[in-house]
Amino acid sequence: MHPAPSVIVFSTLSGLGFGLLFWLGIDPTPPTGLSAFIFFAVAYALAVGGLLSSTFHLGHPERAWRALSQWRSSWLSREGVSAVFALLTMGIYAIDLIFLQIHATALGLIGAALSLFTVFTTSMIYAQLDTVPRWKTPLTPALYMSFSLAGGALLSGRVNMAILLLVIAAIFQFTWWQRGDAALSDSGTDLGTATGLGARGTVRSMAHPHTAPNYLVKEFIFVIGRKHAQKLRRIAFGLTFVLPIICLLLPFSHVLAIVAVLSHVAGVATSRWLFFAEAEHVVGLYYGMR
């Protein structure tokens, strides 16, 4: 799959933003006043910034509001609706904390649940697709939600929780990669089933419909990224999990905290780039590629 920068930025940033909102929502003693303002400003900048970024890959961003209508059938629509409700709920919760010093516990819990559900809906946009076997697994929601919770814990300064969740997320990431490498061949879909000619012999693509690449080839068959995939996985793993955990285990300092956060964000972005770049869409089979 083509790794569109706007979608990678979106899922990286909004995942962190909604993760932070989750932890702010369930906090029994949340920050108030200026401190609350800073936390919520960061969370909203990440979540809303990510959502805005995702509209850049639309052919008609001005019609994006229409995407809120089909929540009964579409995960993408559910994501939009859930994001709006999460941001509105947490917005009221934040105003209460910042300006009125009021801790609306129930509102925070509802907002936290909606924030986490938004991340779940994002992951289901990918996990629902039979056409991309690497994504079609319950491990995909586990991956997205564990990343979001770990990143949120890290941003909200919960050291022990962040370490624990980073370890859990690392296990999901490793398992997801392991499973993913065999997903296409395990799916049973190949050029034989794609053409229905598999029982007659070995099918080989002899000529593409057109000499130059088309939309389908550009969107679904991204082979450049796979050359360095293994190296990038190690880099992503080190940046997302290892370096932040080391920083958190060392005696606390603000510099180390910033290093941990920046390293984590860069790692998540790398992991998300791989999420798309390594994913094989079955339409590639028609082109004799994967």
Place this chain on the structure above:
Amino acid sequence: MTDLPTKTDRTLGLVIDLDTCVGCHACVISCKGWNTENYGAPLSDQRPYGTEPMGTFLNRVHSYEVQPEQGNAQTVHFPKSCLHCENAPCVTVCPTGASYKRVEDGIVLVNEDHCIGCGLCAWACPYGARELDQAEGVMKKCTLCVDRIYNENLPEEDQIPSCVRTCPAGARHFGDLSDPNSDVSQLVESRGGFDLMPEMGTLPVNKYLPPRLKDSWDDQSLLAPLLEPVAEEPQGFLGWLDKTLDKLPGGTA
């Protein structure tokens, strides 16, 4: 809502004969022509005379080689367009309701005024039947020439999809696949029509007819015995030449 209809009144679709298709791409061209000038946004081209020309097509023809375990390989030309699936994943993923499947005839269409160009339906389609038009930013797909098949201003013989009307080999057939007595259903029945990627659970309406097995020269032809080699070893003058050349230094091939 982008829920799929539980049942459609008719099930219009195509039956494509892989035995007959000669891979001329005439269906591709006539489709591009008709659908650029009629329903919805035109099918744009990018850099048509430059390097890496590309454009939006609703129908593309692949060519495959099928190599059986024994015998010669067979070339199969393979036209591919929207299969108007009964369980169309492209419809249910649409966040705006722009994608829909019609109850009256089962045609899958895009309301281009509501399409935000997110591309998710193209991701959900295993067949590569949907293409995001690079100029218009909306999703394009085969309409089964909905603006021809019900168009009474056209002569009756033209009230079929453009690709079917154009095919010089008669490899494309159009009709109601829910009617077991229709020509297309009969074709599927008699020729063993099959689905593409049945494991995806999309229940495609369009069917493909398999290429017929190639004739075997040995089994079929009365002339075959006459074409047996008369002599495996060269005789007479050629035999002498063969032996003489063998004796010369320099070895043999």
